Amino acid sequence: SQQGEEDPQALSIQEGENATMNCSYKTSINNLQWYRQNSGRGLVHLILIRSNEREKHSGRLRVTLDTSKKSSSLLITASRAADTASYFCATDTNDYKLSFGAGTTVTVRA
Amino acid sequence: DTAVSQTPKYLVTQMGNDKSIKCEQNLGHDTMYWYKQDSKKFLKIMFSYNNKELIINETVPNRFSPKSPDKAHLNLHINSLELGDSAVYFCASSQAAAGNGYTFGSGTRLTVV
Numbered sequence: 001s002q003q004g005e006e007d008p009q010a011l012s013i014q015e016g017e018n019a020t021m022n023c024s025y026k027t028s029i030n031n032l033q034w035y036r037q038n039s040g041r042g043l044v045h046l047i048l049i050r051s052n053e054r055e056k057h058s059g060r061l062r063v064t065l066d067t068s069k070k071s072s073s074l075l076i077t078a079s080r081a082a083d084t085a086s087y088f089c090a091t092d093t094n095d096y097k098l099s100f101g102a103g104t105t106v107t108v109r110a
Numbered sequence: 111d112t113a114v115s116q117t118p119k120y121l122v123t124q125m126g127n128d129k130s131i132k133c134e135q136n137l138g139h140d141t142m143y144w145y146k147q148d149s150k151k152f153l154k155i156m157f158s159y160n161n162k163e164l165i166i167n168e169t170v171p172n173r174f175s176p177k178s179p180d181k182a183h184l185n186l187h188i189n190s191l192e193l194g195d196s197a198v199y200f201c202a203s204s205q206a207a208a209g210n211g212y213t214f215g216s217g218t219r220l221t222v223v
Contacts, residue, residue, distance in 0.1 A: 045211030096165040100153040
């Protein structure tokens with residue numbers, strides 16, 4: 001079974017708007033990571049947040065982590081057409097694997 | 111230079127055939143992985159190797175056999191291919207287990223007909 005579940009499954013926004021997606025997971029984690037996958041391509045690592053961190057920023061990305069609720073969110077600000085992709089959260093439980101959620105498909109309309 | 115390269119990119123083959131997918135990383139990472147992504151985009155770990163040693167074999171049929179000749183290579187051999195094996199297979203690598211981000215290859219789309 002999947003460790004992480006993303007919400008929503010799909011998101012369509014206008015260029016310039018913000019996009020927010022959420023991830024919930026089931027077990028205690030070492031860290032949580034977000035990846036982007038463009039159509040027909042591999043996954044690209046975006047950001048990693050450790051279990052003792054609550055918020056992290058990287059450029060237009062903002063990630064939060066609430067370990068008490070076992071949830072994380074990814075915010076993309078001022079979206080661009082190039083942000084159109086699927087976004088996956090992945091949890092690291094320190095056992096030589098990442099467990100991925102089902103992903104959120106984001107479409108940014110020009 | 112491609113950090114994690116896998117070949118071939120596309121593979122179309124008949125049921126019952128045996129095929130291999132190769133993966134190489136030039137990042138000096140000590141851990142390599144094979145993931146399977148199905149048509150609904152679910153990504154599932156298949157194998158994890160650390161310093162050439164098998165760490166994870168996640169309930170994968172024994173028709174799938176990974177081989178790691180050295181830290182930089184992790185190949186995947188599949189015997190007696192079945193229709194249900196059709197998927198995209200991703201190789202990835204990381205340093206120090208999953209404590210850092212993974213670097214993924216661009217995937218091999220396997221179609222079994």
